[in-house]
Amino acid sequence: MHRPLSRTTCATLLSAALLVLGTIPATAAQTAAPTTAAISSGTLSVTVDTAFPQVRQYRLGRGTLPGNTGATPRVSINGTAYTPKVTSTVAADHVDYVLGFPAIGVTLNVRLSVSGSVLDWKVTGVTESGATKVSALAIPGLNLLSIRGDQAGAQLAAASVYKTYYAPGPAMDTIGAVSSLPVDSAPRHKVIALVAGSTIAAGVTSNSLTSFSDPVDPNRGGNLLVRTTAAGGVNTTSVASDQWTYRGPDGQVVALPEAKVVVTGDANGAGGVDWQDAAIAYRQIRPEPEQAAQTKNNVVSQIAMNFVSQAQNPFVKTLDDIKKMALYTDGLGQSIELKGYQDEGHDAGHPDYAGHYNTAAGGLADINTVVDGAAAYNAIVGVHISDVGQAPRSQAFRWEKTDNPTSPEAPYIYGDTAYSLDTGKDLASGDYAKRIDALVHDVPHLGFVYSDAFFQDDSVDWNAWKEADVVAQHGLPIYTEFPTYMFPYTSWYHDSNEFEDVGINSQILRFVYNQDMDAWINNSEPMLGGEQNKASFMGWHSNNSVNEEISEVFTNNLPTKYLQNFRITSWKPGDIRFTGGVSTKMNGSSPQIWRDGALERDGDKFFLPWSPQGQEKIYAWNDAVESRTWTLPKAWSGQTSVTLHKLSDTGKDAGTPITVSGGKVTLHLDANTPYVIYPGTPVSVPTTGDLSDGSNTGAPVRRTDTAASVGFGTGTIVRNGEFFTRDLSSWTRPPPPATLPASRW
Structure with missing residues (x-):
């Protein structure tokens, strides 16, 4: 089977061929390669950058949302920033990237893929051919999702977690129109971030392990970086992932770095779109506690x-x-x-x-x-x-x-x-x-x-x-x-x-x-x-x-x-x-x-x-x-x-x-x-979802237990020792001693 040529390789060959034919001037040949590609699930279309693993735009129906609107970011490995050498290969629903860092002998494989209404940004492989072992990975400025304040109905709903100690703590939510949000001097740490326009909404999640690191209030935190900036009189709010922990203090790999963006329209049938539609869709990608x-x-x-x-x-x-x-x-x-x-x-x-x-x-x-x-x-x-x-x-x-x-x-x-x-x-x-x-x-x-x-x-x-x-x-x-x-x-x-x-x-x-x-x-x-x-x-x-x-x-x-x-x-x-x-x-x-x-x-x-x-x-x-x-x-x-x-x-x-x-x-x-x-006659309605039948152990919901049947005293030498049956049904007297008249027993 032939190995597919990368987009960069294909573009180079095409440019060389056109040069030979005299179709384009030599000065234009070096800039002819397209820098974006569209991938689609049939539901969600995403425009991605082929020169770096970043999203430029999401489209769902008639609604659109920007991805990263800034400059191509650098990659931080173990706290040091590098500019990688990048190649990419495009398919209908995904793009594979190879990011090379020859100075430290590290290669990252990254895939941007779309399935249903979810965009998945994931490192699929880490190769360490030199002495450097990757512990932390960050891409400052890689905004996974953005929204402009001049977009109709532009809204942010984000929440941080807060350290508490026998007290409720302050309100953790920021909900408001993007156009009215204050400009941030630095990204704020949030544990959930949702954006919405009048026809489209989205949410972001990441498997970064960061918890409490907010630059303004260290008691607040979250693994997402949310920042509002202003240019030309228009606010833009962007959402990025905080640093990923690839290898922990025990030397073991935690997980391959990953972030997801889910996009939706009117999810609750209310006739409009707001942050609550994004919240409904977010459940598809939410980090979920065990059991x-x-x-x-x-x-x-x-x-x-x-x-x-x-x-x-x-x-x-x-x-x-x-x-x-x-x-x-x-x-x-x-x-x-x-x-x-x-x-x-x-x-x-x-x-x-x-x-x-x-x-x-x-x-x-x-x-x-x-x-x-x-x-x-x-x-x-x-x-x-x-x-x-x-x-x-x-x-x-x-x-x-x-x-x-x-x-x-x-x-x-x-x-x-x-x-x-x-x-x-x-x-x-x-x-x-x-x-x-x-x-x-x-x-x-x-x-x-x-x-x-x-x-x-x-x-x-x-x-x-x-x-x-x-x-x-x-x-x-x-x-x-x-x-x-x-x-x-x-x-x-x-x-x-x-x-x-x-x-x-x-x-x-x-x-x-x-x-x-x-x-x-x-x-x-x-x-x-x-x-x-x-x-x-x-x-x-x-x-x-x-x-x-x-x-x-x-x-x-x-x-x-x-x-x-x-x-x-x-x-x-x-x-x-x-x-x-x-x-x-x-x-x-x-x-x-x-x-x-x-x-x-x-x-x-x-x-x-x-x-x-x-x-x-x-x-x-x-x-x-x-x-x-x-x-x-x-x-x-x-x-x-x-x-x-x-x-x-x-x-x-x-x-x-x-x-x-x-x-x-x-x-x-x-x-x-x-x-x-x-x-009078049994009712049995089909249930959906884990443990939706009311039982966590498989025990039946319709009970036939009685005080006599449960067997109080299991594991002891005395049955019903606390008299929980409210009677003496488990207690019997032995026959009277031969030397004692029954009337006195």
């Missing part, structure tokens, strides 16, 4: 606490508590964190992740008992680790890994003295990965890893990515404490779930990621809410009220999770629309949920199908004793009778038949009490 699909099903979130050698919550007791919660909620999804699974309990023995288990609470065998047993009740169980401190009593402790080995200081004493761990050194050494590997080997069905207090000065960039990636390599999600560290690799922030006013303070990011993570300020948008776990009865902060936990789950978490099963398509003040015919609105101070024209929530009164897609059953709750009529979902049309079950910690009661009249049911409920409604 993000679990988020929407984790309705119950609790922390089982063991502390200072007391074993307040033995692991087998936690399994009983999971069963109790499954009965009380008819199997709603649970996410349970074992805090203090190691050594003597919480914050003892860090950073031992395996081989140093809390024997007083049951040890490794009982950890596996609760992790494995929880799956049948739609519960995932994870553990609390730390990679920022190390205790001298831990097996992993090394003086040389403290932040200041010559004069180490103990930063905190919380049950056990701990010294600051040099996280970067620990990650680069491979020791962190070995400890995670050992943990997953010992607990093969682990549900997640929670990395505590990951907010140090070095909890950024490659360190944050590596901390999460090691866990993700096992197919596990990683959670952490403080927003917005480890974004976008994590799907759960502890502070967002414990405090109502702490979390990611961004409408743009919530629009895109609402379904993917529990990271939001709970009280910032009552229509959407936000998961909370502060009421837990498993010992965190000494909380022990089942009633408070049930109230939080049903009045706060369940409506939040219901909406997370759908994706936001439009967000206006007082009115948010979703896929699936779902919307949420404000009725005075009360949030409402509507679906297909029927009211499903009115403040703390609701009638919510679950799973939200499958609609196999319906949860009902009322904040007052009253009769209320609800419209059955469309999927329940044809039902003539349903059964209303009252829920308690022993499960569903026998149920009360309710007659359906005109597609509606009238319910008389006790106040602040959960109910579940089952149809």
Whole structure:
């Protein structure tokens, strides 16, 4: 097979031939080669530069957006700028470039390709034939996307992440007309950037690992560089990628540098184009946390606490508590964190992740008992680790890994003295990965890893990515404490779930990621809410009220999770629309949920199908004793009778038949009490998307559990030792001794 000639080679041969024929003058031969080419997917057309891997223009339908409007940039390798020798080969939907850097013996292969509505800019190969090993790659001035302020409807919507510590942080969004944006003296760091005109919109993403590096505010950050400049009285806003980390401090290749641009028109059918259309399209290319699909099903979130050698919550007791919660909620999804699974309990023995288990609470065998047993009740169980401190009593402790080995200081004493761990050194050494590997080997069905207090000065960039990636390599999600560290690799922030006013303070990011993570300020948008776990009865902060936990789950978490099963398509003040015919609105101070024209929530009164897609059953709750009529979902049309079950910690009661009249049911409920409604004939609606059936473990949504069937006391020597069945059914007396009359036994 003949190797295709590069565009540069073809142009040279053509020019030479025309010179021989005398068709063009010799002075013009050197400039005759075209410098642009058009590639197309059939949907999106992109004009690219053939002399350097950069986009000049995007065209979708009648709409256009500029790419890089500036000069051809240089390439920075390991902090030094070079001008490469470039050749290119053009195909219908892509252009391949070879960038040579002979002075350092490095060659980069880059491909610009288009598929559907996405332009992919990717380094496809790095060749190092000399002593130089590529660690960092940057192309300052390579604007992937631009928009001029004089373009009709020109708009920017961009958000940065912000370091928080028990506080919400300032607003993270910039949303405004390009013509009105202030001119930037230097690029601003953003984690998401969307632009829109009147007929076309686009978004950019990159796999750069940069997090907090904004030149104006070092607490802000993101891996995109957004800058507004002005020339001739017209503003232009451009978006570029920040520096890529090709090889990390451990000497291992991270990933081939890549950026993507997605282009769209009217994505939500609203009859116009703005940043929200770009946000919808951006979901196609968004960086997604590992196992993000679990988020929407984790309705119950609790922390089982063991502390200072007391074993307040033995692991087998936690399994009983999971069963109790499954009965009380008819199997709603649970996410349970074992805090203090190691050594003597919480914050003892860090950073031992395996081989140093809390024997007083049951040890490794009982950890596996609760992790494995929880799956049948739609519960995932994870553990609390730390990679920022190390205790001298831990097996992993090394003086040389403290932040200041010559004069180490103990930063905190919380049950056990701990010294600051040099996280970067620990990650680069491979020791962190070995400890995670050992943990997953010992607990093969682990549900997640929670990395505590990951907010140090070095909890950024490659360190944050590596901390999460090691866990993700096992197919596990990683959670952490403080927003917005480890974004976008994590799907759960502890502070967002414990405090109502702490979390990611961004409408743009919530629009895109609402379904993917529990990271939001709970009280910032009552229509959407936000998961909370502060009421837990498993010992965190000494909380022990089942009633408070049930109230939080049903009045706060369940409506939040219901909406997370759908994706936001439009967000206006007082009115948010979703896929699936779902919307949420404000009725005075009360949030409402509507679906297909029927009211499903009115403040703390609701009638919510679950799973939200499958609609196999319906949860009902009322904040007052009253009769209320609800419209059955469309999927329940044809039902003539349903059964209303009252829920308690022993499960569903026998149920009360309710007659359906005109597609509606009238319910008389006790106040602040959960109910579940089952149809007269089974309802089964096809679901789409990962884990959209309401279960993260494969456990059925329609439950047949009873207090007798769940088997309280698994892993102990006594069945039903806590009398969770509310009776003595598991307890029998042996026959009386022969020397004792039966009447006295």
